[in-house]
Amino acid sequence: MPKVNMKQGKRWTSSHRLLKLKNKNVFLRTNRVVEKVLFHQNFEAYGIQYLHLGKSYRVKASRGIILSAGVIGTPKILLLSGIGPKTHLDKLNIPTKVNLPVGDNLQDHITTGLDLILLNQTLGIGIEQMLSPFSVFEYFLYGTGPWTTGGCEVLAFVNTDSTDVNRDTQPDLQFMVMPLGINEDIGVHLRHLMGISDYTWNNYFSYLNQMKAMTILPILLHPKSRGTVRLRDANVNSLPIIDPGYLTEQEDIEVLLKGINLIKKLINSRSMEKLGAKLNTNIFPGCENFKFDSKAYWECYVRHLTITSYHPVGTCKMGHEQDVSAVVNYDFQVKGTNNLYVIDASVMPTITSGNVNGAVLMLAEMASDIIRSKDFFSRKKCSVIEIFVSKDFC
Ligand SMILES: Cc1cc2nc3c(=O)[nH]c(=O)nc-3n(C[C@H](O)[C@H](O)[C@H](O)COP(=O)(O)OP(=O)(O)OC[C@H]3O[C@@H](n4cnc5c(N)ncnc54)[C@H](O)[C@@H]3O)c2cc1C
Incomplete structure (x- = not known):
């Protein structure tokens, strides 16, 4: 529910x-x-x-x-x-x-950009606080502390269409800001939740184990792509076939690329510089043939790192x-x-x-x-x- x-x-x-x-x-x-x-x-x-x-x-x-x-x-x-x-x-x-x-x-609302921002410091909540017995105690006794975090601390809505004179009407991107990356738990739980394969984990996320990441997810709000739900067979116990059809329309990729460009601008802002923010420049597995930071690279990145936001x-x-x-x-x-x-x-x-x-x-x-x-x-x-x-x- x-x-x-x-x-x-x-x-x-x-x-x-x-x-x-x-x-x-x-x-x-x-x-x-x-x-x-x-x-x-x-x-x-x-x-x-x-x-x-x-x-x-x-x-x-x-x-x-x-x-x-x-x-x-x-x-x-x-x-x-x-x-x-x-x-x-x-x-x-x-x-x-x-x-x-x-x-x-x-x-569906899809997103990309896991662990794309690296920091030189922790932002409040980390794995140590989550695993601390005091946090468990605080949660069950008072309903406060790190265990009460919803994960997402800030939301922002943006209309990236510069030709839209009425830019307040409908946002096409939502940004979800979280103070940690999925590398925070060194691959114990979060990566399984996200369905990240061993290959991708070992060749991208695990490199970040010694580093602090934060997450700004650009969420595609009005996808043009459409998917389907179909029956596998006439048996009620069979799982249906879900074809989400993610990114079947090029326009959806273009909007997500605008999101990544905005994130790059944010990283260069003074507030983010104070946190030591920098772009994760590791090459995403599968995109080795593209020059890092080129449009083709980010398109490949988005196609390889697409996740649902469960909507x-x-x-x-x-x-x-x-x-x-x-x-x-x-x-x-x-x-x-x-x-x-x-x-x-x-x-x-x-x-x-x-x-x-x-x-x-x-x-x-x-x-x-x-x-x-x-x-x-x-x-x-x-x-x-x-x-x-x-x-x-x-
Ligand atoms: C992990 C996760 C996080 C989310 N976070 C947010 C959030 O922060 N904010 C937000 O706005 N939305 C969030 N959502 C989305 C939100 O939960 C859904 O949009 C919303 O619950 C949809 O409501 P619904 O009534 O359509 O279906 P559901 O809430 O999915 O209810 C359908 C119910 O029907 C039951 N059911 C299905 N088939 C049968 C059957 N054959 N017989 C009997 N029962 C059946 C299911 O078990 C389920 O209980 C999240 C979703 C997920 C999965």
Whole structure:
């Protein structure tokens, strides 16, 4: 579940609030995997089928079903239910109930630039403080200290398009500033978290073991590249095939290169000079054939060092009923079905100009109002006057 804010040194999530509410009409069942949605006549959703301890169960819904399984989980459930691109479902022998572009339009915020800045001093938090028993003590006793850091200390948003007269309108880059590099833990944990191979670690990051690094990540906010989520087969236990399509559009590389140029300018600023900041001039493995600091070198670097910032969206795109690229309409309803809704980051047609979670929560608030009012009006018995005043609602 998503992150919301910090309290007593911990990141809190929307589930914390939900659990606190103790609503009598909320029943939580954990350790269940939803397999598919059940339909009458291929369009009327009436329940779901889920797996629990290897057995399948069915639950009926009297009013409607809301899928909130996220950008990968929701398209997976829809595809297994026969809602998706017919060509793909045909290959897996899943009968198509509604032919929709489920799983297309995958977008993500990507970044580069790990350990690109080297310093001659530590900035506050280092591995020693993290591993100190005092830090552990401080965290559990008072909710303070190094263990409460979110990692990222500063965020900045920039519109790098110098031809855009209205430069305040939409940033294309976000900078995430962290006071340490991934070399800080000498390869024990962070590099595995980032999926860095032994070869790259040994030939690039491990050289920095005796040095202090800091991180300014340039994050591509509005990628042009698109990816897909598809089923591997018709088995609910199989992992889906995620093709993120990162950097398939050259424009995305150009924006990240602008980000690296801005970082180089920052390094030369007086404040950074005071910290002894300098550019990491080690050649990134795979880019040995390019002259360091040339455009070709940085393009190679970006292609080799691309990481997600964990903000995927868009695989069940929202749009007009007539929009063939849309999966849900503006009422969050899956097109061509009844009583089936999607509320999560998958409905975003394009990605946000910043972290996604707040926008997901706002979508959820809005969706609950829309769905509740739809449900109210569909049940409402209309008087003769109301029929004349507003035919839509009766
Ligand atoms: C490591 C990490 C760090 C992040 N940091 C930030 C941040 O600092 N700020 C920010 O704004 N955003 C952050 N995000 C992104 C943010 O968490 C997501 O954008 C947000 O949670 C998306 O919400 P969602 O409701 O779409 O999906 P999710 O929060 O992913 O919820 C989907 C839920 O459905 C469940 N599920 C999936 N399939 C099934 C199934 N078949 N049956 C039953 N349950 C299923 C999943 O287990 C999950 O609990 C981060 C993400 C990650 C991974």
